[in-house]
Amino acid sequence: MSTVDLASVSVRDLNSRLHALPPGTNERHWRIVNPKGEHAIAAGLTLPLEVEIEGHTGYYCAGMNKAATVIINGHAGQGVAENIMSGEVRVKGNASQSAAASGQGGLVVIEGDASARCGISMKGVDIVVGGSVGHMSAFMAQSGHLVVCGDAGPSLGDSIYEAILYVQGKVESLGADCIEKEMTPAHAKTLRDLLARAGIKADPKRFRRYGSARKLYNFHVDHADAY
Amino acid sequence: MRTRKPAPKAKKRSGRAAKPKSRMGSRAKAIKAVTPAALRANLVSAGDARGKPPAFDTRALRPSHSFPQHVLAEIHRAADQGLYEIRGFGAKRKLPTFDDLVLLGASVSRYPLEGYREKCGTNVVLGTRFAKKPIELKIPVTIAGMSFGALGANAKEAIGRAATMMGTSTTTGDGGMTEEERKSSKTLVYQVLPSRYGLNPDDLRRADAIEVVVGQGAKPGGGGMLLGLKITERVAKMRNLPVGIDQRSASRHPDWTGPDDLTIKIRELREITDWEKPIYVKVGATRTRFDVALAVKAGADVVVVDGMQGGTAATQDVFIEHAGIPTLPAVRMAVEALQELDMHRKVQLIVSGGIRSGADVAKALAMGADAVAIGSAAMVALGCNKPVYIDDYHALGTEPGFCHHCHTGKCPVGVTTQLPELQARLDPEQGARWLRNYLSVMVLEAQTLARACGKSHVHNLEPDDLAALTVEAAAMAGVPLAGTNWIPGR
Ligand SMILES: Cc1cc2nc3c(=O)[nH]c(=O)nc-3n(C[C@H](O)[C@H](O)[C@H](O)COP(=O)(O)O)c2cc1C
Ligand code: SF4
Numbered sequence: 001m002s003t004v005d006l007a008s009v010s011v012r013d014l015n016s017r018l019h020a021l022p023p024g025t026n027e028r029h030w031r032i033v034n035p036k037g038e039h040a041i042a043a044g045l046t047l048p049l050e051v052e053i054e055g056h057t058g059y060y061c062a063g064m065n066k067a068a069t070v071i072i073n074g075h076a077g078q079g080v081a082e083n084i085m086s087g088e089v090r091v092k093g094n095a096s097q098s099a100a101a102s103g104q105g106g107l108v109v110i111e112g113d114a115s116a117r118c119g120i121s122m123k124g125v126d127i128v129v130g131g132s133v134g135h136m137s138a139f140m141a142q143s144g145h146l147v148v149c150g151d152a153g154p155s156l157g158d159s160i161y162e163a164i165l166y167v168q169g170k171v172e173s174l175g176a177d178c179i180e181k182e183m184t185p186a187h188a189k190t191l192r193d194l195l196a197r198a199g200i201k202a203d204p205k206r207f208r209r210y211g212s213a214r215k216l217y218n219f220h221v222d223h224a225d226a227y
Numbered sequence: 228m229r230t231r232k233p234a235p236k237a238k239k240r241s242g243r244a245a246k247p248k249s250r251m252g253s254r255a256k257a258i259k260a261v262t263p264a265a266l267r268a269n270l271v272s273a274g275d276a277r278g279k280p281p282a283f284d285t286r287a288l289r290p291s292h293s294f295p296q297h298v299l300a301e302i303h304r305a306a307d308q309g310l311y312e313i314r315g316f317g318a319k320r321k322l323p324t325f326d327d328l329v330l331l332g333a334s335v336s337r338y339p340l341e342g343y344r345e346k347c348g349t350n351v352v353l354g355t356r357f358a359k360k361p362i363e364l365k366i367p368v369t370i371a372g373m374s375f376g377a378l379g380a381n382a383k384e385a386i387g388r389a390a391t392m393m394g395t396s397t398t399t400g401d402g403g404m405t406e407e408e409r410k411s412s413k414t415l416v417y418q419v420l421p422s423r424y425g426l427n428p429d430d431l432r433r434a435d436a437i438e439v440v441v442g443q444g445a446k447p448g449g450g451g452m453l454l455g456l457k458i459t460e461r462v463a464k465m466r467n468l469p470v471g472i473d474q475r476s477a478s479r480h481p482d483w484t485g486p487d488d489l490t491i492k493i494r495e496l497r498e499i500t501d502w503e504k505p506i507y508v509k510v511g512a513t514r515t516r517f518d519v520a521l522a523v524k525a526g527a528d529v530v531v532v533d534g535m536q537g538g539t540a541a542t543q544d545v546f547i548e549h550a551g552i553p554t555l556p557a558v559r560m561a562v563e564a565l566q567e568l569d570m571h572r573k574v575q576l577i578v579s580g581g582i583r584s585g586a587d588v589a590k591a592l593a594m595g596a597d598a599v600a601i602g603s604a605a606m607v608a609l610g611c612n613k614p615v616y617i618d619d620y621h622a623l624g625t626e627p628g629f630c631h632h633c634h635t636g637k638c639p640v641g642v643t644t645q646l647p648e649l650q651a652r653l654d655p656e657q658g659a660r661w662l663r664n665y666l667s668v669m670v671l672e673a674q675t676l677a678r679a680c681g682k683s684h685v686h687n688l689e690p691d692d693l694a695a696l697t698v699e700a701a702a703m704a705g706v707p708l709a710g711t712n713w714i715p716g717r
Contacts, residue, residue: 015498039491044428044499060482060495064428079482083426098482102423104467120481121423123467140477142467162469217472218455221309 128198315633327700348684354505365394374400377540385658387411422476424466444537447511451476456636512557519564534580538603541634556703562595585672593688608665610640
């Protein structure tokens, strides 16, 4: 295990060390202390490393992550795991807005609450939130899954495409073209698997499923007032 | 005698009423007959110097300035379809342009360079501010971002090849990077757009520069659009969308808003790419002075300013024609912002929107731009609006020279289409040759003008070499009206 202290090492030096590791490296475990809300910590990783961050991170921690597992033992700032491709990013505390924005793959777990626009523009990522999510979450969500064990704020899934949303608590309001859908046994199984992968205990039976009504997929004059 | 000519007409009319079957046909004929020539003929034939004015006096046909033909047609179309007009190509309205400026060649007070003997450099280096690997282009004309999806694969490939042969860069677009374009383009700029379709850190790393798109001149404040027919399986897969939907992309980035966030976003992109790549910020021309200053403050290496006449593959007409400011004032405002920050030439300025010739290039550079980008003109070089396959233009309801139907996905010349049979009309090799020739001509023209102004490099052109032909252009470009030293507003 290599430990990097961001009180004395810059984020630039940390990231360039992480990026310079050769595939198949033995230096797979990294511990980062004193993150102090710095931005872009462990952004752009490409190898199956395990990076643990002891404290709170600023914007875009683990941005565009590929293959690595990044664990934040604290809260995460805006755009944590934005555009994640694969691997896993876990926030033990809460996450600020736009968590996992446009994520294309991988798993993002937020054990606490997520703020507004969680999963905005998501394109294949799986997101599991132990607490609640703020307004406009899963806005224009294209594919992947968003699991919310708490409540969802206003306009959940506005202009959603093919992403699937599961919410256990109450949904303040659904956005344009987002509707409740039947929870089939297959969906229940997907949800159970997601919760298991995230290591979050919840009863799949208590969730409801939401997705696209697909009414806004093509322009039509009679849907103009949906916006 | 007075009634002899109109008589058969009346007969025809009654005949039409009697035969309802042919009604549409004869009505269509009647409508077709109202051409200016037919009207003049009618006037002459019906004229009688001593009698009553003719029943149908064409001189009394007074067109409305508020409701000209195209406005009437648009209202009829809107009433029929209930949807705003979506179309391609740039603004069609008359705007002040570089045509309203002239270059002051050398004579006694300054001497020119020999046209064929003395060198006139054209190279430009972009990204000198922060990037570890700035890019050097041989010519100051780059190819603007046009998405795969909007353009077919052959067009993309032709553009990549031509740009590579000319030593300039080409740019991805709203839809990600294709293998073909990476392979065919030596210098490829990778766009990071609000939609983030196909955004991939591996592509960021294999790009030569990164362009954060905040806006486009054709639709400042609006998101991308791609209508159903163009969302083929391949395009849908790259964008992670259902096949055949009318795609409307976001107009704001999903994880940042405003200049402070942008600063952090740019830093993240630099971190991901280890500070190697130049990072551009592209804005549609609106509040250009502020936008450029904020982009510089946010850490951009290069600012791209796209004027309102900038092309598009699909945008609401109301946006194309009514939002943003022309390229001409935008260049001036951008240069002023850079100068104010002492960043002119340190942060490079690329200007686009309505660049068509070496004259446009020379004038943009003289105003202080480091390079220009072309979109529409490159498409035209590839055959856009060429008078070939005329029936297919007609099928779209247009004519060569008027086409703006990129949004339909049925481009008659195979440029902006995903349909294989139409794409086959553009051979990438032939297209590359056309575009390369055209780019060469542009550069030769710019050099010719620069030499005539006595410049050994196109970047030595300066505002002093310009005069304006109209008061508007003088005010917008900040260049004196020809024959005066008057710049309105100064
Ligand atoms: C077919 C087409 C597709 C375009 N796609 C994009 C795009 O994906 N992203 C972007 O930033 N601009 C796009 N643009 C705008 C160009 O990048 C550029 O700003 C514009 O074409 C410049 O003006 P010009 O067409 O007058 O040269 C597109 C333009 C055209 C004509
Ligand atoms: S010819 Fe093709 S590229 Fe040109 S305007 Fe028409 S559809 Fe668009």
